[in-house]
Amino acid sequence: MRTANGWRNWGSELSRLDWAGLNKHVWATTMxxxxxxxxxxxxxxxxxxxxxxxxxxxxxIFVDATLGLGGHAEAILQKIQPGGRLIGVDRxxxxxxxxxxxxxxxxxxxxxxxxxxxxxxxxxxxxxxxPLDGILADLGVSSYQLLSxxxxxxFQGSGMLDMxxxxxxxxxxxxxxxxxxxEQIADLIHRYGEERYARRIxxxxxxxxxxxxxxxxxxxxRIIESAVPARGPRSIHPATRTFQALRIAVNEExxxxxxxxxxVLPFVKPGGRVAVISFHSLEDRIVKRTFRKAAGLCVCxxxxxxxxxxxxxxxxxITPRPATPRAAELKDNPRARSARLRVAExx
Ligand SMILES: C[S@@+](CC[C@H](N)C(=O)[O-])C[C@H]1O[C@@H](n2cnc3c(N)ncnc32)[C@H](O)[C@@H]1O
Numbered sequence: 001m002r003t004a005n006g007w008r009n010w011g012s013e014l015s016r017l018d019w020a021g022l023n024k025h026v027w028a029t030t031m032x033x034x035x036x037x038x039x040x041x042x043x044x045x046x047x048x049x050x051x052x053x054x055x056x057x058x059x060x061i062f063v064d065a066t067l068g069l070g071g072h073a074e075a076i077l078q079k080i081q082p083g084g085r086l087i088g089v090d091r092x093x094x095x096x097x098x099x100x101x102x103x104x105x106x107x108x109x110x111x112x113x114x115x116x117x118x119x120x121x122x123x124x125x126x127x128x129x130x131p132l133d134g135i136l137a138d139l140g141v142s143s144y145q146l147l148s149x150x151x152x153x154x155f156q157g158s159g160m161l162d163m164x165x166x167x168x169x170x171x172x173x174x175x176x177x178x179x180x181x182x183e184q185i186a187d188l189i190h191r192y193g194e195e196r197y198a199r200r201i202x203x204x205x206x207x208x209x210x211x212x213x214x215x216x217x218x219x220x221x222r223i224i225e226s227a228v229p230a231r232g233p234r235s236i237h238p239a240t241r242t243f244q245a246l247r248i249a250v251n252e253e254x255x256x257x258x259x260x261x262x263x264v265l266p267f268v269k270p271g272g273r274v275a276v277i278s279f280h281s282l283e284d285r286i287v288k289r290t291f292r293k294a295a296g297l298c299v300c301x302x303x304x305x306x307x308x309x310x311x312x313x314x315x316x317x318i319t320p321r322p323a324t325p326r327a328a329e330l331k332d333n334p335r336a337r338s339a340r341l342r343v344a345e346x347x
Contacts, residue, residue: 043071043332043333043336044075045329045333046324046325050341051075051076053343054273054343055134056079057079058080058084059080060134061080061087061129061130062135063087063120063264064086066090066137067088067090067096067099069098069102069143070098072138073099073110074102076136077103080109086109087127087129088103088110088113089112089115089120089123090113091115092145092165095142095145099112111127118257120260120267132267132268133269133272134272134273135275136276137260138277139253141153141165145165150162155218155221155237155240156221157218158217158218159216160217161214161215161217163243163247163250164250171250172250173220176188176249177205182202182206188246188249189246192244193241194281197228197238200227201242203227205223221237221239224238224239225239248282253283254282257283257286257290258286258289261276261287262290262293270347272345273343274315274344275341275343278339279338280338284340287342288342293309294314294344296310297309297317313347315344315345316344317342317344318344318345319341322340322341322342323342325337325339
């Protein structure tokens with residue numbers, strides 16, 4: 001039965017169901033139809049590619065910086081037995097609680113940290129580990145977060161406008177839309193959502209909030225829908241970009257990504273790899289640029305005489321073009337359609 005406390009109280013009811021069963025249960029009890037692009041089973045994105053690129057072997061030491069539902073972590077753990085170890089990080093405490101159950105068979109091989117991955121160097125400094133074989137970061141939100149109405153990530157959900165990955169932080173999406181000046185809302189939607197109707201949407205938000213606080217996801221989705229021209233039959237929902245922008249802002253998703261990628265390199269052994277899956281161009285640009293910089297390549301795009309980019313190479317880029325999901329994966333998991341995987345190898 002669903003209670004005010006949400007998912008966690010479904011434990012006994014769902015104890016004998018697998019994740020596919022859990023997801024079907026969610027559709028049945030909380031949603032009329034699955035959100036666009038989500039399949040009824042949780043599938044880690046680009047799983048085969050991640051395992052191949054990370055060259056997971058028995059005895060390997062890996063970091064999963066974004067444990068989520070543990071799909072990639074479980075597959076990595078299978079490959080690195082016996083003797084392998086995994087350091088698992090997520091800023092979402094509820095996800096960590098769930099993933100612990102899933103990874104119980106590997107309890108002796110996993111260390112969990114409820115942290116922002118930008119603090120990974122601190123974590124690693126405090127662990128007496130040999131250099132790492134690899135690090136994975138699968139950026140963005142998990143399907144668990146998207147599907148939990150009370151987490152307030154989805155414009156199709158019935159929950160409060162929240163969007164915090166780490167619920168101990170104070171800033172929520174409702175806070176931003178109800179408190180920021182119109183200009184700042186427009187800038188945020190434009191910058192993080194690359195939304196062409198950012199100004200119209202910001203105006204509509206400010207008009208609506210003058211009538212009363214905007215607190216529900218569905219309410220904000222309606223305001224956005226009313227502010228933009230009707231969409232074509234195949235285009236994305238008009239609220240998609242604004243919700244993405246708010247999520248990025250609430251969780252400060254782009255801040256620290258470059259530092260994280262640069263700062264973790266010294267912890268990876270020569271020949272070890274860092275793999276990053278991103279889901280939108282803003283993230284992918286940062287990953288591409290950071291890897292290029294670390295590879296001693298130019299990132300300033302100036303002519304060679306004017307370029308002052310440091311040319312010391314710390315990595316080799318393994319994916320000059322990002323790996324993307326194959327048709328078969330997209331058929332099973334349309335949510336993977338925007339995924340891009342970039343990999344760099346420590347020299
Ligand atoms: C796309 S999901 C990962 C899914 C996972 N690979 C799997 O197979 O289930 C992204 C996860 O990363 C977490 N996350 C996002 N940004 C983070 C950050 N800066 N630090 C730590 N965790 C983060 C989110 O809370 C979410 O659980």
